Amino acid sequence: MNWLIVKNDFKRNKIMNIALLLFMMFSACLTVLSVIMAAQTITSISNLYGTAQPPHFLQMHKGKIDQEQIDDFMLGYSGITYFQTIKMINVYGEDITVVNDGKTFNLSDIRLDIGLVKQNEEKDLLLNAKHEKVELQEGEIGVPVILKGMHPIEIGDKIILNSNGISMEFVVTEFILDAQMNSTMASSTRFLLSDVDYGKIEDSVGENEYLIEAYFKDTSEASNFQTAYENANLPQNGQGVTYAMIFILSALTDIVTVFVMLLVSLLLIIVSFICVRFTIMASLEEEIREIGTMKAIGIPFLNIRNIYLNKYRLLAVLGVIMGYILAFFMSGIFTNHISTTFGNMKISNLAVILSLVVGFIVYFLIIVYCKGVLKKLKRVTVVDALTMGNGFDKDSKSIRDGLYKSKALPVNWLLGTREVFYEFKNWIIIYAVLIIAVLMILIPVNLLNTFESPEFITYMGSSVEDILIEVENGERLEEGYEKVRSVLKNDRSIKYFWEYRRVRVNTYDSDDEQMNLYIDCGINSGNQLKYLSGAAPKKENEIAISYFNADKIRKNPGDKIVLIFDGNQKEFVISGVYQDVTSGGFTAKSTYNFYGLDSEKYSFSVNLKDEANIEKKAKEWSEILGVGITVDPMEDFINQTLGGVSRQLKIIVISTAVVGISIAVIITVLFLKLRLAKDLSEIAVLKAIGFFERDIQQQYMIKTGVVSIMGILSGILLNNLIGGKIVNTALSIAGIGIREVQLISNSFVEFVLCPVILMGWILIVTAILMKTIKKYNIISIINE
Template sequence: MYFRLIRNDISKSKLITLTTTLFVAAAAMLVSLSAILMVNLSGAIDSLMNQAKTPHFMQMHSGDIDTVRLADFAEQNSNVDEFQVLEFLNMDGAQIILGDSSLANNVQDNGFSIQSEKFDYLLDLDGNIINASDGELYVPINYMKDNTAQVGDKAVIGGKEFTVAGFLRDSQMNSSLSSSKRFLVSENDYAQIKSLGSTEYLIEFRLKDLSELGAFETAYASAGLEANGPTITYPLFKTINALSDGIMIAVILLVSVLVVAIAFMCIRFTLLAKIEDDYREIGVMKAIGLRLSDIKKIYLAKYATVAAAGSLLGFALSLVFKDMLLENIRLYMGESENSSFAAALGMIGILLVLFAIIAYVSGVLRRFRKISAAEAIRFGTSQEKNAGAKRFCLNGNKLFNTNIFLGIKDVLARKRLYATMLAVLVISAFIIIVPQNLYNTISSTSFIKYMGIGNYDIRIDIQQTDHISKKSAEVLKSINSDSSISKYTILTTKTFKTKIEDGSEENIKIELGDHSIFPIEYSEGRAPAVEAEIALSALNADEMSKKVGDVMTIVMKGKERKLTVSGIYSDITNGGKTAKAVFTDNSADIMWSVICARLSDKSLVDETITEYADRFAFAKISDIDEFVTQTFGSTIKSVGKASIAAIAIGLVITVLVTLLFMKMLVVKDRFSIAVMKALGFTNSDITMQYGSRSIFVLIIGIVLGTLLANTLGEVLTGAVITSFGASSFKFSVNPLSAYVLCPLMMGCSVLIATIIGTSGAGKIKISENIKE
C-alpha cells in the first residue's frame, strides 16, 4: 500500500520531490566529503610521516657544531631513541636552474642534501626511499606542481649539470609554509657542489615516548647545545602539512553544516506545502476515524524514501568528487593509511543525516493534531490569522506601485510564514560571502600582518652565512645612500634562554631592532618601546601563560634580566613562536638579519631587487608581495576553489528554495489569487506581487547574511586561523564582490525562481476556488 501511495504522490509532485531529493543529496554529499577528506588528510599525513620517519625534534643550526657533545647528550638522555645530524647545503637561487627556469627570484631557502641513513627519509611519489645516482637530481614536489621542472629536464647547479630524475616528498618541508626546500643528490655530487653554498645542520632526534617531547625540549635548551636556527617539533610538522588542505576542508565542513540546516528547512517547506495541498483529504481521513499515527506513516514513508534516495545519491556524488578534492593531498602526501575507513565514516555521516531528517519530519507531522476535520473539509485549507501590518494600508500608499505594495504588505502580515525563507536566504548569503571574504583576506597583501611582518616593499634576508653583522652593515651602507628608498630598518634575530615557571630554561628567539619603522598590528598591547620591554607572538604567550603586563626572565651573559610583556601579536612564521624587543646585545650569536625597506616609487621594486641581488650575492632579496604569494600560494588556491564552490552552492540553494517557497505559497493562496483575479488583477500583476515579496525578503536576508558573515563568520574563520599562530583575525572585504556581485547574483536567481514558481498561479480558476 505504502509503495503505491508513494509512487502516486511522486508522480503528482515530480518537481517538488526532485528538489527535495537534490537538497538532501547536496547535504549528504557535503557531509560525506567532509568526513572522507578529513580522514584521508589525517591518514595521508600519518602515512607520510611514518614512511619518512619524521624527527620528533629538529633543531636547525648555522655555524660551528660539536657533534661529539650532541652525541653524548643523546646517549645520556633516556628518552632518545635515535639521533643524527644531517647537512643542508643552502644555495643562492640564482645558482639553481631547472630546465628553462631559474630560482633567482624564489623566496624559499633552497638547499641540497644526501639521503639520510637512519630516519627523516626523502621519498619518491610511490612512498619509497630514494637512492640518487651520480648526475641525478630529485626536486621538491612544489616545483612539479608549479611546472618549474619536469622529469628528464636538464638542471644546472652552480655550473654542474644534472638530470631531473624525479620528484620527492619531504615530510618536513613539503608545505609552501615551510621556508626551506630540500633537493636530493648523490654523495659524490654533494661533495662536488659543497663549496658553492653555506652548510646548515639539521640536528634531529626521535624519541621513545613522544608525550615527553616538552621535557626533552627543556632538557635540550638547558644543556646549552647548538640552537642557532629554528626549532621545529613533530606536532608542528603535522600542523604545517595540514594547513593548506585543512582550511579548504574547514570551509567545506562549514558549508555542509549550513546546507544540512537548509535541507531541514526545505523539507519543512515541501512538507507544509503538501499538507496544505492535502488539507481536505487529511480532514476526511480524520473524520472517518483513521488514527493520527496511520496518517503520519503515509507522509513519513514518502519522506523517508526521498531522504534515503537523496542520501544514496549524495554518497555516490561524494565518491565522484572526492578524487578531484583529494588530488592535492595525494600529490603532496601520498595515499592515506585510513582510506578504507574514509568511505565508511562518510556513510556513517550520511546515516546520521538520514535519521535526523526522519526524526525532523516526524516532529513536523505532529501538527496533524491541530487540524480540525470540519474546518479542513469545509475550507480545504488552513485558516491562518494574519497579524501585523494593520497600519500599512493601501489607501495610504504613495511610495510604491500597487502590486509592490501588496507584496510587501503580505510579508509584514505573515511574518512567521516568511521567516523560514528569510532564514534560508540569510544562510545562503552567509555561505556565499564567508568563503569569498576568507579568500580575499589570505590573498591580499594585508595578510602579512598575520606573519608578524610590517608594511614594506623589499625584504633582504641575510642568513646561513658567516659574518652576518659585517655583511648587514655593508648592505645598510648602500641603502643609506640610495635615494629611491624612503625608509628602512634592520631586525636581527638571536636566541636567548628564558626561565619558565618551574625554574628550568627554554630557548626563545627574539627579533631585535626598531619595530616602530614598520609597525605590525598587536591584538593586545603595543610594540616594545624601551629596553625593559618585550612583545610575544600569540603561540609563545599562550605556551608561557603570559599576558600584557606580566614579567618574564631572560638570561643574558649568564645574568638574569627582567622584561615586561608590552604586547601580543600574530605570527604564523617560524612555527609561530617569536618575540620582539629593542634592547642591544653583543653576547648571543646572530641567527639571521632581515633588512626591510620601502621605496618612494613602488614601480621600482623589480629594478631595485635586481640591482641589490647582483651586488650582494650572500643575501636573499625578495618582493614582499611575491614572498606572501609563494609562501601561501597553495593555501590561496585551495580556499579559492572552495569559495567558487560555495558561490555555486549558495546560488543553487537560493533558486531551489525560492522555487519551492513560491510553489507552496501559490497552493496556500489559491483562494486569495482567485479573489484577486475576480477583482481584475492580471497574471502579470500577481507575478509582480510575488516577485516583490521575494525581493523584499531577499534584501533583508542579504543585509542580515552580510552582517552575520562579517561577525560570526569572522569569528569562526578566526578560530581556525588563530590555531596556527594568529592572535586576531579580521576579514579583508572586497566591496565589489561582497556588496555588489553577490547580491546581484542572488537577486537574479530569486527573480527567475519566482517567475517559474508562480507560473502555476495563472492556471488557478476562479470558479473552483471561491466557494462557501
C-alpha cells in the same frame, strides 16, 4: 498502505520531492567529503611519516660543526633512540635552470632555500608517490613535489646546475615527497641527487648546511630537548624545528580546505531543513481536511505523523546513501592535493568508518527535525480542520488593507510589498536561503582575501611594509647586516626602514622548567601586530609574547617575567600577547637591545617613497646585496609562503560560490512553482477584476525582489557579525599559532558583485517562471 500513500505523494509532488532528495544528497555528500578529507589528511601524513620517518627534532646549521661534540651530547641525553647529521648543499634559484619543452626558466623567484642532498640510509627518507624509498641513477634528479604547483616542471625535463664554474645536467625522473619540507611555509626544500652526482659537487658548489636530527620514544620530548640542545652551545646557526611544527605546517593547506567544506556542508544541511519544513507545512495545509477526518475517526497522533514521516524517512535514506556514494566518487578530486603532497593513498579504513558515522548523523538530524515540525499536528482540532479548513494559523491576525496608500505607491507595488510585510512567513524560505547563499559565498571569499592580503604578514610576526629583507644566519651574519644597513642608509628612495635582530634568552615555563625564548628586538618591534590582549612594548622593561608562549608559561598582559641572559637576570612586564605562525609560533618582541648577546638573525622592513618601484627596487637590492641575503616585496613573500593554501582555497571558493548561487536559484524556482499552484484562486480573482497578466507578473517580481534584497542585506550583515567568529573558532581548534583573525573583505565583491549576481539570477528565473501565468484559464480555475 503506508507505501501506497508515499508512492502517491511522490507522483503528486515530483519536483519538490526530487529537490528535497537532491539537497539531502548534497548536504550528506559534502559532510562525508569533509570527513574523508580530514581523515585522509591525518592518515596520509601519518603513513608518509611512518615510512619517511622525519626527525622529532631538527636543528639546521650553516657553518662548520664538531661532529664529535654533537655525538657526545646525543649519546648522553636520555630518551634518544636515534640521531644523525645530514649535509645539505645550498644553492640559489638562479643557479638552477629548467628546460621544459623548449621553454627555459630558472628558479630565482623561489624564496625557499634550495638544498641538494643524497638519499639517507634509514630515517628522514625521500619517497616517491607510492611511499617507496627513491634510488636514483647517475644523471637523474628528484624534484620536490611542492615546486610542481609553482612551476611547470614535468618528468623528463632537464635541470641544469651552474654554480662556482661547475655545470651539470640532470633529468627529472621523480617528484619526491619530503616529509619535513613539504610546505611553502617551510624555510627550505630539498632536491635529491644520486650518491655519485652528489659526490661530484660536494664541497665544490654552494654552501654547506647541516641538518642535525634527533629521534625519541615520545615525540613530545622534542621541546625539552631543544632547550637542552641550545643551552649546550651546540651548532645552531639556523632554524630549530620540532615534530609538532612539521606536522602542522604539512597539514595547514588541507586544514583550511576541510574547514571551508565543513562550513558549506553545515549550511547545506540548514537549507535542507528549511526545504523540509516548507514542504511539510505546504503538504499539511493542502491536506488539512483529510487530517481533520483522520482525527475525527479516532486515528492517534503518532499514526497520522508516521503517514507523513515515512516519506521523509525514505527521502533521507535515499539522500544519505546517494550522497555517500557520490562523496566517494568525488573524493579523488577533493583529495588530489593530499595525494600529490603526501602520496597516492587508498581511502583509509578510518575515513570509511567516520564517513558512515557522519552519514548516519545527517539522517538522524533530518528525521529528528521532521518529527519536530510534525508536532504541529497536535495543535489541529477536528472543528478547525473540517469547518474552517484552518488548523495551523488560528492565531493569525487579519491583514490590514492599506489600499488607501495607493496614491503614494503604484497598485502593483502596493499589492506586492504588502504581502511580503504582512505575510512574511509565507516568503521566509527565500529570505533564509539567500542569507545562507550569501554566507556560503562571502565567508570563503573573505578568508581567501585575508590569506592573500599583505596585512597577513602581521600574523607572521612582521609589520606591514613594502619590502622585507632578511640576513641569513651563518658565519657572515654580521657582515651581511652591515652591508644591508649601508645600502639602506644611502638610498634616497626610502621613506623609512626598521631593523630588528633576534636573540635567545632563558626563562621558566609554568612547570618552573627552563625554556628558551626567541626575542626580536628593535625600536619598532611588535608594532602593527594583531594582539589578542594588551599592546606592543613601549618601554625597555616591557615585552610582548606570542600566543603559544603565553599558553606555555601561563602569563597574561601585566604579569611579570624573568629573563636570564649573559649570566644576569632581568624582570620584564608582559605588555601584550600577539599571534605568530613563524618559528613554530614561539616568539617575543621587545624594544630592549639585549646588549652583549649574539644575534641569531637580522631583518629589515622597508617603506619606499614611491610604491610603484617596489618590484624594481627589491630586484636592484637583491643584486647588490648578493648571496646570503633575501630581499622580497612583502606581497611576494606572502604569496610564496601561503601560495599552496591560497591555490587550494581558490578552487573551494569558486565551487562554493557556484553552489550558493545554484541553491538560491533552484529554491526560488521550486518555491514559486508551489506558490503559484497555491495562489491559483487569487490569480483568477485578480484577472477577473481586470488585472492584466503583466500586472500579476510584476507583483510576483516585486515580492521576490523585495524578499531577495532583504535576504541579501541580512546575509551581508550576518557575515560581518559572525563570519569572523566562525573562522576564529576553526583556527583555535587547528592550533597553528593564530586564534583570531580580522577577515579582510572585498567591498566590490561584498556590496556589488555578490548582490548583483544573486539578484540578477533570481529575477531572471522569476521572469521566466511568471510566463506560465498566460496558460491559466480563469473560468476553469473558478469552477474548481
